[in-house]
Amino acid sequence: MIVEALCGSPAQRSAGLQACRLQHDGSMRNRRPRLDRAHYVGLQRYFLTFCTAGRRRRFVQHDVVQMVLDQISQSAPSFDIVVIAYCFMPDHVHLLIEGCSESADAAAFVHQAKQRSGYAFAGRGVGPLWQPSYHDRVLRDDEASLSVTRYILDNPVRAGLVKSPSDYAFSGSSRFTLENVLEAICWQP
Numbered sequence: 284m285i286v287e288a289l290c291g292s293p294a295q296r297s298a299g300l301q302a303c304r305l306q307h308d309g310s311m312r313n314r315r316p317r318l319d320r321a322h323y324v325g326l327q328r329y330f331l332t333f334c335t336a337g338r339r340r341r342f343v344q345h346d347v348v349q350m351v352l353d354q355i356s357q358s359a360p361s362f363d364i365v366v367i368a369y370c371f372m373p374d375h376v377h378l379l380i381e382g383c384s385e386s387a388d389a390a391a392f393v394h395q396a397k398q399r400s401g402y403a404f405a406g407r408g409v410g411p412l413w414q415p416s417y418h419d420r421v422l423r424d425d426e427a428s429l430s431v432t433r434y435i436l437d438n439p440v441r442a443g444l445v446k447s448p449s450d451y452a453f454s455g456s457s458r459f460t461l462e463n464v465l466e467a468i469c470w471q472p
Contacts, residue, residue, distance in 0.1 A: 322421055323390035324382070328367075330431055331378040332418040333397060336411040340373040347404070348453045351376070351412070354400035361395065363387035368432040370454035372442065377435045379428065393417055432456050433467040 323329075335341045342348050348371045359366050359380070364387055368379040382389060397413050404412040422431065436448040436456070445451045449461055456464060 328422040330420040342371040358396040362392035368456040
């Protein structure tokens, strides 16, 4: 099944944004709507973004990035997930993940990865690590993992942090060499 979504149709995305806004009566905002649970299980690839709480610049030190990456990487095998690429920007992280079996569970992986990394980060005593929820996109079959990896690793270049992806310390790929990535055509979401 080929699925493309950042949270459903344009109407669903608009409704989701409305649901995420603080309500007029000051009550807690609702969680961002997710796709049907079935879209998160199986042999799919996902482009994910997790934002830090308050968009604080949490990923500027090697030890913090390594601690969070370790927790994410350790969570993946439990759900038959492989992390193909990652990029830790100062206030968010991009991941390209792939389900490796029919029982792979991306939603459960995200829950555990954010929970474990948030718990490890909590020991620093500086507040929560993550915003609730996350952004996701289920990739179509015609969207090449190498091109999406190029897009992810180019993020610091687009943000003006470095001149080349090779200059950025907080990104990488478990599947592709940097040389392969730099030769690839960049994905356009």
